[in-house]
Amino acid sequence: MKRLTKTHHITPGTPFLLHVDHNVFPRDLHLSNKYAKDSFSSVANLFIADRKYFDPEFLPALSSITQRKEETSFNDFEYGSNVTRWLRPEQIRWSKESQQYPLSIFNDPHSKDIIQGRLGDCWLISALALIADIPEILYKIMITKQYNPAGLYKIRLCNRGIWRTVTIDDLLPVSEFDTLAFTRSLKKQLFASLIEKALAKMYGSYKALESGRCVEGLQILTGEPCEVFSLHSVESKKKANLDILWTNIVQSQAKGLEPDHAYSILDVRQVASRRFVRLRNPWGMKERRFRSTDNDGVFWMPWEAMSLLFSEITICKINASGYKIRKRGQFSDFSSKVTSAYNLHCSYETELNIELFNPVNTITDNQSNDPAIDLFLIVLCSDGTCKQYKHSLDYYVTLSITVPSGQYVILAGSMSVVNYSIYSKFNLVVHADQPFVLKEQPASYELVANAFHAVALQSNNRKVFGDGVSILTFDDNGCFGFICENRSNRAIRFASDFHGSINVLPSRKTLRTNDIIPARTRQLFAIYTRKVMSDDVNIVYQVEYSSLNTATPGVDHTCARNTPPISVQAFGLHVPKPIY
Structure with a gap:
C-alpha cells in the first residue's frame, strides 16, 4: 500500500472593489405635467411629447435611479440624494464657463472635459475619459453624433462581448439647482451624460452602475480585449512584474485602469532612469500628494508608486485593423456532446485574444446579480496537445496567445453545469491581428477529458509513486485538477480523500472516492x-x-x-483514457 498526503494553501489576491464616497439618490422627484401624463402619441414606434421623444422603457422616475419600484417618493431615502427632477439639456443650468458654448454631442472632446457626478461609477467614467482622447472609438459609440432637438439618441455599447444599440431620450437627472446630478462634460457636450444614461438603461437603473471595475468600462466602450494585472497578489505567479508591465503599457499604447477609486492612465514617460505615469482622477480634483498644474485631476506619479497605491492595472488592447468574430452559445454538461467547441484555422502566425463572457441579456440580469458561474478556455493544437488554458470565477475570462499557422480547437466551458446545474448562455469573442476562420465543431464528451488531460500534461506537475503509478495536478485561478496515471500492467484500486479542504466544490459531489483504474490507463x-x-x-x-x-x-x-458512481453530467470529465 502506497500513500501520499499533500496540502496546498491558496490565498486569493487582494479583492478589487471600487469604493465610492458619493452615493446619490433622490429625495423628491417632480415631473412636469407634460411628462407625468400619458398625453403622447405613437409615431413609428416612438413616443412624442410636445415634439420631444419620450422613452417609455426608461422612465424619468425613481425606479430608473434606484430600481426600487415599490418606492413612491424620494423623501428620507437612505442615500439622501438631491436629485429633484429630470430636465432636457436646454433646460439644464450649465456652468459659467460652459454657457458660451452651444449644446452639442461633441465639441473637441478631451479627457479633461468629463467630470464624475455624485454617482459611484468612476469605473465607467475613468474608462470614458480615456475614450474621449480616441475620437475614432468615441464616435462609434455615439451613433447620433449631432445634437437632436427632438431628444432621441442612439448609443452603441458592447454588452459582454456583443454590440447592442440602445435608444434613449435626453431627459437627465438634475439637482435642486437644475445642474446635472451625475456625469457631465464641459463645453455643453452631451456625450458623457448620454452614454451614462444608455448604460443605466441597459443595466436597469443608475444605481446598477455603482461599484464596477474599469475593465468592464473599457470592454463596454471599446469591445476590445482587456487584460488585468494584479499588483498585490500574494501568489508570485499572479503578481505583475513591474518592468514587464511597463514595457506592455509603452508598447501597446493602450490606456486603462484601476483600484479603490479608478483612475485613468493618460501618458507614460521615462526620463533617464526614472519612470513616470500621468494619471487622471475622474472627479476632476487636484491630488494633494502629487503635483498638478491645474485643478483638473491630472497629475504625474512615479512608476514605482503604482504598486503601493493601486491594486490592479488594466490594459485594453485596441487594434483598429484587427479581425474579430463573435459567437453566442449555451454551455452543455459533459454527458453527451460539447456544443462549445470551435475549430480555428489560422493561415498565418497570429496573435489571438480570446474572450469568454457570461452575458447580461436583459435589465433584470444586471451586474449586481450575476449568477454564480465559472468559466474556462482551452486551446488545443491539431495533435491534441494543450497550447494554453485559462480559468476564472469572474464574469469573463481572457486568454492571450500567439500561434503559428495551423488548425486549433477552442473549448469554452463552465464547471457550473456540474456544480450548480446552471446551463448559462455565453458570448465568445476571438480577436486576431491576421485573418482566421472560426467554425463550431460538433464533438463528443471525450473532448473535455482529452482537453483536461492535455492541460495536466502541459502543466508537467507530476508526483511519482513508483510501480508506474503517478499523480498529475494542474490549477489556475480557483480550479484544481487531479489525474491518476497507471502505466503499470496491472489494474489498481485508487482511493482519494479531500476532507479538510475549504471553500471548494468537487465535480464528483463527494470528498472521498474509490476507483478501479485499469492497466495503462489515465483518469481525472x-x-x-x-x-x-x-x-x-x-x-x-x-x-x-x-x-x-x-x-x-x-x-x-x-x-x-467508480465509487460513488460518476454522475451523468460529469462523466465526460472523468472518462478513463488509454495510455499508449
Whole structure:
C-alpha cells in the first residue's frame, strides 16, 4: 500500500472593489405635467411629447435611479440624494464657463472635459475619459453624433462581448439647482451624460452602475480585449512584474485602469532612469500628494508608486485593423456532446485574444446579480496537445496567445453545469491581428477529458509513486485538477480523500472516492473549483493505491469502476483514457 498526503494553501489576491464616497439618490422627484401624463402619441414606434421623444422603457422616475419600484417618493431615502427632477439639456443650468458654448454631442472632446457626478461609477467614467482622447472609438459609440432637438439618441455599447444599440431620450437627472446630478462634460457636450444614461438603461437603473471595475468600462466602450494585472497578489505567479508591465503599457499604447477609486492612465514617460505615469482622477480634483498644474485631476506619479497605491492595472488592447468574430452559445454538461467547441484555422502566425463572457441579456440580469458561474478556455493544437488554458470565477475570462499557422480547437466551458446545474448562455469573442476562420465543431464528451488531460500534461506537475503509478495536478485561478496515471500492467484500486479542504466544490459531489483504474490507463479522478471567489482556498488531500490480482476469478479489472458512481453530467470529465 502506497500513500501520499499533500496540502496546498491558496490565498486569493487582494479583492478589487471600487469604493465610492458619493452615493446619490433622490429625495423628491417632480415631473412636469407634460411628462407625468400619458398625453403622447405613437409615431413609428416612438413616443412624442410636445415634439420631444419620450422613452417609455426608461422612465424619468425613481425606479430608473434606484430600481426600487415599490418606492413612491424620494423623501428620507437612505442615500439622501438631491436629485429633484429630470430636465432636457436646454433646460439644464450649465456652468459659467460652459454657457458660451452651444449644446452639442461633441465639441473637441478631451479627457479633461468629463467630470464624475455624485454617482459611484468612476469605473465607467475613468474608462470614458480615456475614450474621449480616441475620437475614432468615441464616435462609434455615439451613433447620433449631432445634437437632436427632438431628444432621441442612439448609443452603441458592447454588452459582454456583443454590440447592442440602445435608444434613449435626453431627459437627465438634475439637482435642486437644475445642474446635472451625475456625469457631465464641459463645453455643453452631451456625450458623457448620454452614454451614462444608455448604460443605466441597459443595466436597469443608475444605481446598477455603482461599484464596477474599469475593465468592464473599457470592454463596454471599446469591445476590445482587456487584460488585468494584479499588483498585490500574494501568489508570485499572479503578481505583475513591474518592468514587464511597463514595457506592455509603452508598447501597446493602450490606456486603462484601476483600484479603490479608478483612475485613468493618460501618458507614460521615462526620463533617464526614472519612470513616470500621468494619471487622471475622474472627479476632476487636484491630488494633494502629487503635483498638478491645474485643478483638473491630472497629475504625474512615479512608476514605482503604482504598486503601493493601486491594486490592479488594466490594459485594453485596441487594434483598429484587427479581425474579430463573435459567437453566442449555451454551455452543455459533459454527458453527451460539447456544443462549445470551435475549430480555428489560422493561415498565418497570429496573435489571438480570446474572450469568454457570461452575458447580461436583459435589465433584470444586471451586474449586481450575476449568477454564480465559472468559466474556462482551452486551446488545443491539431495533435491534441494543450497550447494554453485559462480559468476564472469572474464574469469573463481572457486568454492571450500567439500561434503559428495551423488548425486549433477552442473549448469554452463552465464547471457550473456540474456544480450548480446552471446551463448559462455565453458570448465568445476571438480577436486576431491576421485573418482566421472560426467554425463550431460538433464533438463528443471525450473532448473535455482529452482537453483536461492535455492541460495536466502541459502543466508537467507530476508526483511519482513508483510501480508506474503517478499523480498529475494542474490549477489556475480557483480550479484544481487531479489525474491518476497507471502505466503499470496491472489494474489498481485508487482511493482519494479531500476532507479538510475549504471553500471548494468537487465535480464528483463527494470528498472521498474509490476507483478501479485499469492497466495503462489515465483518469481525472477529481476536479475542484473555488466556491466563493473572495475567500481563501485550502486543498488538503490524501491518496492511496494497491495493485489488484488480475487472476481473481469472476472479476474483470479491464474496465474502470467508480465509487460513488460518476454522475451523468460529469462523466465526460472523468472518462478513463488509454495510455499508449
